[in-house]
Amino acid sequence: MQGVVRKLTKFTSHRQLSVLGFRSYFTDRVVVDIGQPTSASHPQLLKDGELTPGISTEEYTLRRRKLLELLPEKSLAIIAAAPIKMMTDVVPYTFRQDADYLYITGCQQPGGVAVLGHDCGLCMFMPEAKPYDVIWQGQIAGVDAALDTFKADKAYPMRKLHEILPDMIRGSSKLFHNVQTATRAYMDLEAFKKLAYCNNVGDLSVYTHQLRWIKSPAELKLMKESASIACQALLSTMLHSKAYPFEGMLAAKVEYECKVRGAQRMGFNPVVGGGPNGSVIHYSRKDQTIKHGDLVLMDIGCELHGYVSDLTRTWPPSGSFSSAQEELYELILETNKHCVKLCKPGASIQQIHNHSVEMLQKGFKEIGILRDGGSSSYNKLNPTSIGHYLGMDIHDCSMVSFDCPLKPGVVITIEPGVYIPSSFNGPERYRGTGIRIEDEVLITETGYEVLTASIPKEVKHIETLLNNFCQGNNLRATSS
C-alpha cells in the first residue's frame, strides 16, 4: 500500500512548488494514490473539500443522512459496487460505477460492498490490493481510504464480510439492497436468505431514486456543464458533417469533441443515422455514407463526473432541407417547443407526453401519413415516450413514475420524433425519414430552463450555419 507517490513530490523542492503556485500540502506530506482522483492528487479536477469533482464530502454525508431518514426503523441497506464486465478472458470493458453506489459513497472502483444502517452508519467492505494486481492495474482504495477519504464509520476488507455482515443482518428486521448490482458475496449468506425467505428484502432503488430525482445545486452545475459539453461537441460535429458525411466519422468526431472538453465517456453509444437509418430509434451500426440530400439524426450525450447529458438534433449535411423534410421537421420542432413550455412544477412527463401525442397525431393526419386515429398506427410512426428523467443515468430514477408531479431540481428530456421506414405504406416523399429533436429541461421554481439551448434547432439557423461555415483556409469560397 505504501510507496506509490507522485514523482512530483519526490523530485520537486518546497521552493520550486511555491514558485509554481502549488498548494502547501503538496510540500508537507506524501500524496497517496487511492485509485481515484482526490483534491490532493488531482487539484486540477477537485477543489479542497470535494470527494468527487464538483461534489463535496459534506454532500455525500447529507445524502446518507437523507437515505437513512427514508429507510424504515431497524432496516439495513446493502449496496454493492458495479461488477467488472469482461470483453474477453483478461480484457474488461470500460468500468462504470453503479450510480447508487457512487451517489452514496463517492467511491469509483469495483469490488466493494457498502452497508448503511441507523446503528452502524456507513460501513464499507473494501477490496484488498494484492501486490500483483497493483503492478498490473495500479493502486486501489482499501480500508484506509474508506475511513479517511470516503468517511466511512467502519471499514473492513472484503474477506471479513462473511464474518461481520451476518450479525448486522440479524440485528435488522428488513433489508434493502441494490438489485442492479446484487452479488453472491452477501446474497449467499444464510442471514440474507432467511430474510429473503420471509419477504423482508426489498429494492433499495425505491429510496435512492427518490433522492437522486431532485438535483442539488452542485449536481445541477455538473448537469449544466455536461449539457454544455454535449452541445458544443454536437455543434462542432454538425459543421463538420458537410465535408465528412459518414455516420462512423460523425460518431468519432462527437466522441472526440466531448472527451477533449473533459467528459470521461459518452453517456451511451451515439446514434448517428443517415437517411432511412434515422428512422431506427436506437440505430447503432453507423456504417453508412450519408447520401446528398438526406437528413442525419444524431442522439448523443456524454458523462461528466457521473452526470450525463442527452440531446438530439436532425439536419441535412448538404445544407438545405427538402420541402418534405422541412414539413416533417417543423411539426416535430413545434411539438418540441410546445412541450418544453409545458414543463413546470406540478406537470408530469405523462401529461406532457399526452399533449405531444395529440399534437403529433393531428399533424401526422394533416400531412397525410396517419389515416386512422388508432394508437397502433400512431405508434408505428412514433413508439417513444416524450421524455425521461435525466441525471446520473440516462434513463434516470426509473422507480419514479412518469405520473409523478415534477418538482424544481428535476431534469427531464423532451424528445418528440417521427420514424418513417423506407417500407412505409404512405406518401413516397416522406419514406425513409427519421427526425427527433431532443432537449434537456430543468424544472425551476417558476417553470423551466432549457439546458441544451445553445445548439440551434430552427431550420433557418441550421441552414445558415451549415452554408456559411468556414474552415478558415478558404474564406472567399465558403462565405458568400
Ligand SMILES: [Mn+2]
Ligand atoms: Mn433521451
